[in-house]
Amino acid sequence: MSAVTKLIKPNLGALRQLQQYRNIVNLSATAALRSRNELFSQEQRRQREAVGRIEKIEVRYLGLPEDVTLVMNNHISTPYNCAQHLSEGHCKRAALALIDGTVPWDMHRPLQESCTLQLLNFNVSEPHLVNKAFWRTCSFMLGAALQRTFKDEAKLELHSFPGPNIKSGSFVHDIVLGTQSWEPTKAEMRAISAEMVKLSAQDLRIERLEVDKDVAIEMFKDSRYKSEQLPSIAQQNQGRVTLYRLGEHIDISRGPMVASTRFLGKCTISAAHKVASEGAASAFYRIQGVALPSGFTLNHFAYGLLEQRSQKLNSARLPNEPFEEQQQQQMQLS
Structure with a gap:
């Protein structure tokens, strides 16, 4: 942003040097960002592949339109996947999950055992x-x-x-x-x-x-x-x-x-x-x-x-x- 750049009027040679420096900085920052994302994706894939034999778990959904028990995949299925079994509206509205009535849980985080599940939106009675x-x-x-x-x-x-x-x-x-x-x-x-x-x-x-x-x-x-x-x-x-x-x-x-x-x-x-x-x-x-x-x-x-x-x-x-x-x-x- 302009307010954090030093306003100078360099000569042509200095301009070339400045541009070369910016290109190096850009390349370095871009390479670091790319490397970080590659490592994230690689670790994500490794963890998924390490699941091995798929075990089934029972997820007891508590909420509208009615309570229902879903059979899901342990360490693979997420609260969002559970919402997909309920309705498109659940997928769109659910911002956060609540496991076993006490544990806040990311919607895209794999479940780790059989549990009860509530899907939270911003209109719940206790939105804390x-x-x-x-x-x-x-x-x-x-x-x-x-x-x-x-x-x-x-x-x-x-x-x-x-x-x-x-x-x-x-x-x-x-x-x-x-x-x-x-x-x-x-x-x-x-x-x-x-x-x-x-x-x-x-x-x-x-x-x-x-x-x-x-x-x-x-x-x-x-x-x-x-x-x-x-x-x-x-x-x-x-x-x-x-x-x-x-x-x-x-x-x-x-x-x-x-x-x-x-x-x-x-x-x-x-x-x-x-x-x-x-x-x-x-x-x-x-x-x-x-x-x-x-x-x-x-x-x-x-x-x-x-x-x-x-x-x-x-x-x-x-x-x-x-x-x-x-x-x-x-x-x-x-």
């Missing part, structure tokens, strides 16, 4: 779990939108996003930029918001994959901050790391998340706070936004109040603060 998954998904999508929006000269690096706290009034993603003085214009904030809406329109499935620490380290070897975070994350999860993917964007999160980007409705990226310096030329920024699930509407005045509230600096743990084990549950790395 699905709202929390939606807020987390908004942060995840914001990371993807930021990577699509910023120019290479900005030297954008994704750091992390705090665990969802709906009462805070904003979803968050923390980043590092190669400037100490970024003050985004309204047009730049609208550009990020527009990218979020584009992601929603693409109806991208959100995939979950749990991998060994060594696989995760290889996938994020080009990312300084992810590489620093991974050992501690794996230590808290018996050497495993949970990843999510939408399109080509992959990040670390405990989850769960909603089933698809299409569940994002009206969205505003409302604030960018500089929260700390990072070396001589870079700084941490906290990007914040507010959103409604698709199909939900508010009048202009009410939504404006939500936008104003979301501009206040979110009080979640800052990315430059020391990482403490007991704080991990409050982070995206959770």
Whole structure:
């Protein structure tokens, strides 16, 4: 974005050198992204092939139009596959699953044993779990939108996003930029918001994959901050790391998340706070936004109040603060 590029008027030779440098950076970033996605897909296939002999499980669906028992494939069938046996409407509306009445479960995550199943949408009587998954998904999508929006000269690096706290009034993603003085214009904030809406329109499935620490380290070897975070994350999860993917964007999160980007409705990226310096030329920024699930509407005045509230600096743990084990549950790395 223009606000984070140094405006100079180089001579012709300098222009050529700058273009060559940009080509190298582009190639490196593209290669790293391609490698990360290839490793994700390879591990996904390996885990599917490792299932071996297919065992049947009974999934007792509880809900409208009536309770029903489905016979599904263990470690293969997902809540979404169960929804496909019910109706197209269930597939479209279900954002999150609830297993055995207590465990929130991603719609595209394979089931691991016989269980009861409830399909949650945003109109359920107790929406806390699905709202929390939606807020987390908004942060995840914001990371993807930021990577699509910023120019290479900005030297954008994704750091992390705090665990969802709906009462805070904003979803968050923390980043590092190669400037100490970024003050985004309204047009730049609208550009990020527009990218979020584009992601929603693409109806991208959100995939979950749990991998060994060594696989995760290889996938994020080009990312300084992810590489620093991974050992501690794996230590808290018996050497495993949970990843999510939408399109080509992959990040670390405990989850769960909603089933698809299409569940994002009206969205505003409302604030960018500089929260700390990072070396001589870079700084941490906290990007914040507010959103409604698709199909939900508010009048202009009410939504404006939500936008104003979301501009206040979110009080979640800052990315430059020391990482403490007991704080991990409050982070995206959770």
